[in-house]
Each structure stands twice: as C-alpha cells, then as structure tokens.
Amino acid sequence: GxxxxxxxxxxxxxxxxxxxxxxxxxxxxxxxxxxxQRPGGHPVFLIQLVKSGEVKKQKRLTFQFGEAxxxxxxxxxxxxxxxxxxxxxxxGYSTLTFGKGTMLLVSP
Amino acid sequence: DVKxxxxxxxxxxxxxxxxxxxxxxxxxxxxxxxxxxxxGLGLRLIYFSYDVKMKEKGDIPEGYSVSREKKERFxxxxxxxSTNQTSMYLCASSPHxxxxxxxxxxxxxxx
Numbered sequence: 001g002x003x004x005x006x007x008x009x010x011x012x013x014x015x016x017x018x019x020x021x022x023x024x025x026x027x028x029x030x031x032x033x034x035x036x037q038r039p040g041g042h043p044v045f046l047i048q049l050v051k052s053g054e055v056k057k058q059k060r061l062t063f064q065f066g067e068a069x070x071x072x073x074x075x076x077x078x079x080x081x082x083x084x085x086x087x088x089x090x091x092g093y094s095t096l097t098f099g100k101g102t103m104l105l106v107s108p
Numbered sequence: 109d110v111k112x113x114x115x116x117x118x119x120x121x122x123x124x125x126x127x128x129x130x131x132x133x134x135x136x137x138x139x140x141x142x143x144x145x146x147x148g149l150g151l152r153l154i155y156f157s158y159d160v161k162m163k164e165k166g167d168i169p170e171g172y173s174v175s176r177e178k179k180e181r182f183x184x185x186x187x188x189x190s191t192n193q194t195s196m197y198l199c200a201s202s203p204h205x206x207x208x209x210x211x212x213x214x215x216x217x218x219x
Contacts, residue, residue, distance in 0.1 A: 094205065099150065100149065
C-alpha cells in the first residue's frame with residue numbers, strides 16, 4: 001500500500017532559525033495535506049496542495065508539492081515559539097495516509 | 109466552525125471489557141474516520157465511513173468495530189479491550205476529498 005515517509009523525525013531550533021520538513025510518498029499523490037498538532041492537542045489542517053509544482057505561502061510558512069507529485073516540503077522562516085508542535089503530511093483523496101510527523105521544538 | 113466532539117478525554121478500562129468511543133460532528137460531513145495515535149507510529153486509520161450504515165476497514169481494523177446509525181455520529185467499539193489497545197484515539201470528519209477535522213481525542217488506558 002501507499003507509504004508516506006517524513007523527515008526529520010525531530011528538530012530542535014533556536015527562535016529565529018528556519019525549519020524544513022520533507023515528505024516523500026511511494027506512489028504518486030492526487031493531493032497532499034499538511035497538519036499541525038500542538039503538544040496535547042489534536043491535528044489541525046494547514047493546507048492542501050493539488051497541482052504539480054504548486055507552491056503556497058501562509059505568512060512564514062511555505063509549502064511545496066513536487067513536480068512528480070510524490071514529495072512535498074514545509075518550510076518555516078524565522079521560527080517562533082508558537083511554531084512548536086508536530087507537523088504531519090498526509091496524502092490521499094477519500095482516505096489519508098499520514099507521515100509519522102516531524103516534531104519541532106523552538107528554544108527562545 | 110466545524111466541531112467534532114468525542115465522548116471522553118480520558119478513559120480507563122480493564123482487559124476484556126467492551127468499550128464504546130463516541131464521536132459527533134455538526135457539519136453534515138459525509139466522511140468520518142477513527143484513528144489511533146501512538147508515539148513513533150503516527151496516525152493509523154482503523155475504520156472509516158462514507159455514509160450512514162456504511163463502513164470500511166482501514167489499515168488496522170483488528171480488534172475493533174464501528175457503527176454509524178446517524179450521519180453525525182460514528183462510534184468505535186472495542187469488543188474485548190486488551191492492553192495493546194492502550195492509545196490515543198482520534199475521530200475526524202470531512203467533506204468528500206477535503207481536509208479532515210479532528211476531535212480532541214480520547215486517551216484510553218486498558219489495565
């Protein structure tokens with residue numbers, strides 16, 4: 001079945017540094033979604049990418065979908081302590097296959 | 109705002125007990141999902157439903173069953189709870205092909 005791999009598993013940065021998490025699928029994806037889960041919370045939807053090569057921005061967050069629609073990335077510029085949490089990518093249409101997530105810690 | 113509620117935030121049960129986890133959504137979404145989340149394993153799909161009385165197995169359905177008698181309600185049932193079912197259980201709902209909205213989760217401990 002479809003597998004979605006995410007790296008790194010964990011990253012600890014100083015506030016103000018940039019952060020990137022990468023997502024790779026074993027199969028071509030119809031779309032990819034990104035979610036954020038704060039410590040003690042539940043996953044919250046961030047964005048959905050559908051088109052090959054698509055790039056979307058949300059303030060300091062930049063999301064990319066690869067040309068082959070098999071990989072994606074999330075880049076955060078100048079991290080803040082409020083960015084702390086686990087970021088998940090998920091691929092699929094009716095059902096989603098989630099990556100295992102990247103846990104981001106930000107030290108002030 | 110979409111609201112997905114789950115019947116309990118924390119639940120402690122004994123091995124062999126029958127456990128019911130309830131999920132209710134208020135946005136008339138067709139799709140509903142049950143996941144379990146374990147450290148290092150991410151979110152794994154247990155069962156999902158496209159419509160009332162419809163259910164489909166996810167990746168890890170063994171030991172679980174579900175019920176969807178009304179569109180807004182999706183129940184997860186552990187017929188005979190075991191210690192390896194100790195986990196965080198997350199319910200989600202979505203319109204077809206769109207983002208999923210998660211409930212707050214139920215942390216189940218089976219002793």
